[in-house]
Amino acid sequence: xxxxxxTRRAVARRPRFLLDRAEVMGPMFIAPAILxxxxxxxxxxxxxxxxxxxAYSIFDPSYRFVGLKNLDExxxxxxxxxxxxxxxxxxxxSQIIGLLLGKIGAMLLMKEFPGRGIAxxxxxxxWAVPVSLATLAWKWMFDSLYSVINWTLVAAGLVDVAxxxxxxxxxDLAFAAVMTVHAWxxxxxxxxxxxxxxASVPKDVLDAATVDGAxxxxxxxxxxxxxxxxxxxxxxxFGTVFTFTDLSVVYLLTMGGPMNSxxxxxxxxxxxxILSGDVAHGAVICLFMFPFLLVAVIALLRALRRREI
Amino acid sequence: MALVxxxxxxxxxxxxxxxxxxxxxxxxxxxxxxxxxxxCGKTTxxxxxxxxxxxxxxxxxxxxxxxxxxxxxxxxxxxxxxxYGLYPHLTVANNIAFxxxxxxxxxxxxxxxxxWATRLLSIDHLLNRKPRQLSGGERQRxxxxxxxxxxxxxxxxxxxxxxxxxxxxxxxxxxxxxxxQTVQTSTVYVTHDQVEAMGMGxxxxxxxxxxxxxxxxxxxxxxxxxxxxVATFLGTPPMNLVERDGGSLGFRPEHFxxxxxxxxxxxxxxxxxxxxxxxxxxxxxxxxxxxEGMKAKRVVTAKLPAHAASDGIRxxxxxxxxxxxxxxxxxxxxGRRAEGGQGVLQ
Numbered sequence: 001x002x003x004x005x006x007t008r009r010a011v012a013r014r015p016r017f018l019l020d021r022a023e024v025m026g027p028m029f030i031a032p033a034i035l036x037x038x039x040x041x042x043x044x045x046x047x048x049x050x051x052x053x054x055a056y057s058i059f060d061p062s063y064r065f066v067g068l069k070n071l072d073e074x075x076x077x078x079x080x081x082x083x084x085x086x087x088x089x090x091x092x093x094s095q096i097i098g099l100l101l102g103k104i105g106a107m108l109l110m111k112e113f114p115g116r117g118i119a120x121x122x123x124x125x126x127w128a129v130p131v132s133l134a135t136l137a138w139k140w141m142f143d144s145l146y147s148v149i150n151w152t153l154v155a156a157g158l159v160d161v162a163x164x165x166x167x168x169x170x171x172d173l174a175f176a177a178v179m180t181v182h183a184w185x186x187x188x189x190x191x192x193x194x195x196x197x198x199a200s201v202p203k204d205v206l207d208a209a210t211v212d213g214a215x216x217x218x219x220x221x222x223x224x225x226x227x228x229x230x231x232x233x234x235x236x237x238f239g240t241v242f243t244f245t246d247l248s249v250v251y252l253l254t255m256g257g258p259m260n261s262x263x264x265x266x267x268x269x270x271x272x273x274i275l276s277g278d279v280a281h282g283a284v285i286c287l288f289m290f291p292f293l294l295v296a297v298i299a300l301l302r303a304l305r306r307r308e309i
Numbered sequence: 310m311a312l313v314x315x316x317x318x319x320x321x322x323x324x325x326x327x328x329x330x331x332x333x334x335x336x337x338x339x340x341x342x343x344x345x346x347x348x349c350g351k352t353t354x355x356x357x358x359x360x361x362x363x364x365x366x367x368x369x370x371x372x373x374x375x376x377x378x379x380x381x382x383x384x385x386x387x388x389x390x391x392x393y394g395l396y397p398h399l400t401v402a403n404n405i406a407f408x409x410x411x412x413x414x415x416x417x418x419x420x421x422x423x424x425w426a427t428r429l430l431s432i433d434h435l436l437n438r439k440p441r442q443l444s445g446g447e448r449q450r451x452x453x454x455x456x457x458x459x460x461x462x463x464x465x466x467x468x469x470x471x472x473x474x475x476x477x478x479x480x481x482x483x484x485x486x487x488x489x490q491t492v493q494t495s496t497v498y499v500t501h502d503q504v505e506a507m508g509m510g511x512x513x514x515x516x517x518x519x520x521x522x523x524x525x526x527x528x529x530x531x532x533x534x535x536x537x538x539v540a541t542f543l544g545t546p547p548m549n550l551v552e553r554d555g556g557s558l559g560f561r562p563e564h565f566x567x568x569x570x571x572x573x574x575x576x577x578x579x580x581x582x583x584x585x586x587x588x589x590x591x592x593x594x595x596x597x598x599x600x601e602g603m604k605a606k607r608v609v610t611a612k613l614p615a616h617a618a619s620d621g622i623r624x625x626x627x628x629x630x631x632x633x634x635x636x637x638x639x640x641x642x643x644g645r646r647a648e649g650g651q652g653v654l655q
Binding site for chain 2: 202204205206207208209210211212213214215218223226227229
């Protein structure tokens, strides 16, 4: 009997054709990401959970189970509540300032002017420069002796040489200083997000608004902002997560001082858990970030879905 | 009285003269079509009328007043954009109400007008939808309703049908024309589609390279084209042009018929037509070929009824064709229409 079409199994089995199949290729591509999250996020998270209910410290590395004792102690600590409050203020405050400045910056950069390309590149710097370098620069600007800010203020006759503000030495000023650096670091991100957002608004829609009689404010707040809201919300999620968990700025600028006035969850956890060696309490403090971030992200994602256009 | 008038409008973008000295007027209740190929400056001209672009020189008059420095919102115009420009985050009702809100119209009045406009355009069942939930045709109507509630002096429409598929476009064309006849508002309509222009326009302004080539009724434009551009831009297939005394002689494919199809008696210009290719299009046949004895070989087309006495003509045939002298057009060396030439081809 003649076979009309011979089944050529050999071809189908060749591995290089296996990669042509989306159901094989897809998981292969996503596997590294999942592995990364499991090993470097999931595992430490579980470890922190375990440390939190143990009596583990550097001096006594035992996994003795102590239940919620650590949690009780942290909750009773005044410094902890103060730190939590600080963290929230830093996060919210710097998001507002950063995004607001970002929007203004983006609107300015949308305009045609000579040197716009350079200006756009320069604006990105605060975001691109390593946080340690940037913070060190700010540290010098806030320095008690060599502060260029104070020098300017004195030269302008705004403050007396004898009564120069101690940016990192006074509690309220130190707080403002940390917030400033955070907002400064966030600002370019805001600019990029708003620039991208503005570019995504169809020209016809803007023209229609102009013809329909919308002035500057109405066009901005009733047309453009609602249209780019989903993008801004994503920026807000990112910014919130970055700032809420950040300890580098506080650590490099003030070490949480003076008198814990600029302490944030990250820096407090680092001080307690690593510097003081009390891993168990440090872990508990760290874990406090989780519910806050979870709530924030869920809330923002929901807002995002509602705003979907 | 001219409701909208443009006097010597010029618009320069860098080195490019996008609009080159266009003057025209729109009469009360008129449907004026600006027709031209893409990039000819017709949309720029419309945007200048709207106030979205500012002319380099010249005056725009609306309702008898110079509005050069009047912003779009105060010009008494309403515009429908190519992609409609609907506000994606607002419902249909709020989209339509938006221009009224900016004028601080009282609530009750807004509700009344929105209802009136949506009913007129039969979209009153879509009020709570967002633009993304609408079909192309529905979006176009919402855009029209939004323009309508402003009760403008003039509608400016920028290729409003180009985003619709071919089938929908035909019905939308009829609806749009009917709508304009109902509301009796002067309309300036930009398109590159000659069928839209011929079918809808009370008058057509043909624009090319920023220049107004001709303005007139569809019949005038088609039957008495002012120059070679207008002659060849309108009509499918376009008008045939053959060389004559440095200028050219034009005749429409549908007037270029086998000699035997034309009755004796009227003055005819006869030409021996070498048929090279034939397309059968159902309702008609289009023949492509050249005229024997011409120095420059230019492709000439003839459009014949699908089933005519001359069914026997095949590709490769040389057949006597002719045009009535009254249907010949003469164009001078400059490409402009020349009158008085005689139908002599030799």
